[in-house]
Amino acid sequence: MAxxxxxxxxxxxxxxxxxxxxxxxxxxxxxxxxxxxxxxxxEFEKRMESIDTTESDADHLRRKIETKLYLETLIxxxxxxxxxxxxxxxxxLNMTAETLHQFSVEIPFILPEVKNYYIExxxxxxxxxxxxVAAVRAYFADSKRVRDHINKVQLYESESDKIAAKLxxxxxxxxxxxxxxxxxxxxxxxxxxxxxxxxxxxxxxxIAAIKRFN
Amino acid sequence: xxxFYLISGLFLGWSLGANDxxxxxxxxxxxxxxxxxxxxxxxxVFVVLxxxxxGAGATQTLGKLGAVNAIAGSFTVALSAAVTVxxxxxxxxxxxxxxxxxxxxxxxxxFTGSPTDINSLIKIVATWVLCPxxxxxxxxxxxxxxxxxxxxxxxxxxxxxxxxxxxxxLVGAFGAYSLGANNIANVxxxxxxxxxxxxxxxxxxxxxxxxxxxxxxxxxxxxxGVFTYSYKVMMTVGNDLLKLTPIAALIVVLxxxxxxxxxxxxxxxxxxxxxxxxxxxxxxVSSSHAVIGGIVGIVLxxxxxxxxxxxxxxxxxxxITTPIIAAIISFIALYFAQNVFEQKVVTPGRETKVEIQxxxxxxxxxxxxxxxxxxxxENIDDENHSKSNTESTTESDQKNKDKIERDxxxxx
Numbered sequence: 001m002a003x004x005x006x007x008x009x010x011x012x013x014x015x016x017x018x019x020x021x022x023x024x025x026x027x028x029x030x031x032x033x034x035x036x037x038x039x040x041x042x043e044f045e046k047r048m049e050s051i052d053t054t055e056s057d058a059d060h061l062r063r064k065i066e067t068k069l070y071l072e073t074l075i076x077x078x079x080x081x082x083x084x085x086x087x088x089x090x091x092x093l094n095m096t097a098e099t100l101h102q103f104s105v106e107i108p109f110i111l112p113e114v115k116n117y118y119i120e121x122x123x124x125x126x127x128x129x130x131x132x133v134a135a136v137r138a139y140f141a142d143s144k145r146v147r148d149h150i151n152k153v154q155l156y157e158s159e160s161d162k163i164a165a166k167l168x169x170x171x172x173x174x175x176x177x178x179x180x181x182x183x184x185x186x187x188x189x190x191x192x193x194x195x196x197x198x199x200x201x202x203x204x205x206x207i208a209a210i211k212r213f214n
Numbered sequence: 215x216x217x218f219y220l221i222s223g224l225f226l227g228w229s230l231g232a233n234d235x236x237x238x239x240x241x242x243x244x245x246x247x248x249x250x251x252x253x254x255x256x257x258x259v260f261v262v263l264x265x266x267x268x269g270a271g272a273t274q275t276l277g278k279l280g281a282v283n284a285i286a287g288s289f290t291v292a293l294s295a296a297v298t299v300x301x302x303x304x305x306x307x308x309x310x311x312x313x314x315x316x317x318x319x320x321x322x323x324x325f326t327g328s329p330t331d332i333n334s335l336i337k338i339v340a341t342w343v344l345c346p347x348x349x350x351x352x353x354x355x356x357x358x359x360x361x362x363x364x365x366x367x368x369x370x371x372x373x374x375x376x377x378x379x380x381x382x383x384l385v386g387a388f389g390a391y392s393l394g395a396n397n398i399a400n401v402x403x404x405x406x407x408x409x410x411x412x413x414x415x416x417x418x419x420x421x422x423x424x425x426x427x428x429x430x431x432x433x434x435x436x437x438x439g440v441f442t443y444s445y446k447v448m449m450t451v452g453n454d455l456l457k458l459t460p461i462a463a464l465i466v467v468l469x470x471x472x473x474x475x476x477x478x479x480x481x482x483x484x485x486x487x488x489x490x491x492x493x494x495x496x497x498x499v500s501s502s503h504a505v506i507g508g509i510v511g512i513v514l515x516x517x518x519x520x521x522x523x524x525x526x527x528x529x530x531x532x533x534i535t536t537p538i539i540a541a542i543i544s545f546i547a548l549y550f551a552q553n554v555f556e557q558k559v560v561t562p563g564r565e566t567k568v569e570i571q572x573x574x575x576x577x578x579x580x581x582x583x584x585x586x587x588x589x590x591x592e593n594i595d596d597e598n599h600s601k602s603n604t605e606s607t608t609e610s611d612q613k614n615k616d617k618i619e620r621d622x623x624x625x626x
Contacts, residue, residue: 008372015372075375076246077460082371140371212371212459 231439
């Protein structure tokens, strides 16, 4: 019995570590975008490398958790939901890493007057990601908090939509090349998508929570 | 020859093991919370313990309904019940072994002209209705208590899963014990009055009475049923019928086990009687009905969403159809056994002897039904009482023996 509970505790801490990595990815993304907008290339590249390592560590840990859940036939009733949630969180983390890579590869031109909007948009999207992680943590232990966090994710997602809309309006009303406008819109869309993806995870989570507590 | 006659009871035991173990471990095994091997071993051990230690209570009630006192009669009655159960299962009709055996005994009563004790019959039928209701009430209360506690305690999903596994195993063991104690009457009850076994002393450790040996045999048949055929049924129950959360499943099995135990426990009956409370009749009840009652309790606790009245109606109809079909099959089978195979399906005048055996094994004050005389058992601790009580018992045994002789003389 003690062995079983020891195993369970280890797995619990692995899931927590995994979620920590997702939050870390969000934080690195936020810093990376900020450094890109401030033209601090060296710092930006460092964040990009870190986010790659974080993503790879998270992938490795997630596979370990999945294997353990299956091999030891743990939480058979909720296993599908848990694995689905972890994979969905991974998708959000991958999006942050990928978007940062696109900044590095494509070096988009950003209008000085919309830089602040990009920072605001990034903050709103990463806040949605952080609340999403908090909601997933609550799903495992504190059922009452799940709903609170999901509500916050929805608020941040709607906030990111508004900021992105404002940003696009400004961009498309300036006298620059269409390709540059399209490029800026494309990056705004990618940052905005992080919040959308976090919201999708929460939609999934709310169903899983209903299944678990009813 | 005796072994041949017991085959029908063993067959009934096998089918009970194959079907009813799923009511206890179905969800746990079907959802892979517990391995089948573990579930089968726990079921087998606890069914045997329950049958041998606590199997007598429900058997006595069946005996009162009709004491099938010739082994060929017992064989035919058990076979009729087994045929009814198999046939109705094939027709996908809801069926309970308890109802089949009661119907088959009544068929024997009709065939042999023995009187059916209406009080016992009413008691048994009332229990069939009471059993799912009680299970529903237990499940409702447990669910209402458990869910808020679980929400407040903030246990991690993985830890909750581990507690649940341990809980399912413990409750499953209790359920298997209760199933053995309650349902052994269905399997071997009809063989008790015609019991071929003598008491067996295993050194100075303990003595197995003839009835206990019979129960042990029946329980082994149930265990064989669990090992050989219950896996399929468990997977069906776990995956198709009982799509419940692990907590709800635990509550359903706990409620079912408590109900089966209540209807089999002599200890609880004595305790209730000694406190002047109404006693719970010791009657073999259907574990399937208890499970369905438990599920309904959970559904009601969730504000009644998803109750299928049609299914409930179908199950209730089984309370009438199963015993009637079993009684008819039993009557016809007994006719063939007696007139075609020339078997003795009834022994006139042996009923009273059975009654004396029951009195001897009881550990409490027994009021004999057909007289006002109170008979004390010799096991009562007080020495003075013991002496006078032994005398009293001997006197009453003598009276009963004289009565049997008179009965036998009048028959021959």
